[in-house]
Amino acid sequence: MLNSFYVYTMKDCTVYKTMNIIGKRWTIHILLELYKGEKKEKRFNELKRKLVYITPKILSERLKELEDKGLIANKIDDSTNLPKSEYYLTESGVDFIKIIQAIKLWGLKWKFQNEDCEKAICMYCDH
Amino acid sequence: MLNSFYVYTMKDCTVYKTMNIIGKRWTIHILLELYKGEKKEKRFNELKRKLVYITPKILSERLKELEDKGLIANKIDDSTNLPKSEYYLTESGVDFIKIIQAIKLWGLKWKFQNEDCEKAICMYCDH
DNA sequence: CAGGATCCAAAAGGATACTG
């Protein structure tokens, strides 16, 4: 089944690789934050304010990872003296939101009934 | 919106808590391994052999976490001199498999076309 | 405003050997 010319490791696994994209802390919440509301473009400090406890270092790292992986994109406007950058979900990023919703529904169904998210006040994942 | 009697942190978030259950390395692959095949009960060393590079320490940890969270259960037979334990998915564990499948499909659709998992030989996530 | 640079603590994972 597996020939000796190719050592198959878990790092080649699609599920593994996908989890590596979205399994890190804050990543999913950044995606949800970008998905919320009418305005689809969000600024760096805007995200930072919404994700209250995130540090600029982590936010910067996650945004870079997500951009590398194609789930988000970034418009940079250098024309003025103050830098302006707007992050937004790409098509694949939007498509990923439904997985996050499935995760949330699974959690509500099996594990966390009557807790906070269900009250629709979860500032992190409500949308 | 949030009153001062309750400081809402991300640790209360359903999505966050659910990710903590399933976001660790190997967890998803253990669930898939339990889902595969006709025989639904699997032994410890059977799982260990299938998940080639996993160490007993990690497998033991993950199984315990999954049991604590109710995604799997464990029948222990102490009647003979050799211990025998069989792990199997609970209803919530089976229900979680479709999320893993959605993750795999997302990965195949957007990121990893024409790579290994698509060839249906992924020993880790194929099912 | 949008980050980058440093430093540090904690967690997670892995290697190896051992046990009832």
Next chain:
DNA sequence: CAGTATCCTTTTGGATCCTG
């Protein structure tokens, strides 16, 4: 067989301060 126990390395995340 089904795990534990130790030890150790690597990864991750966070705090804090700094900059074009």
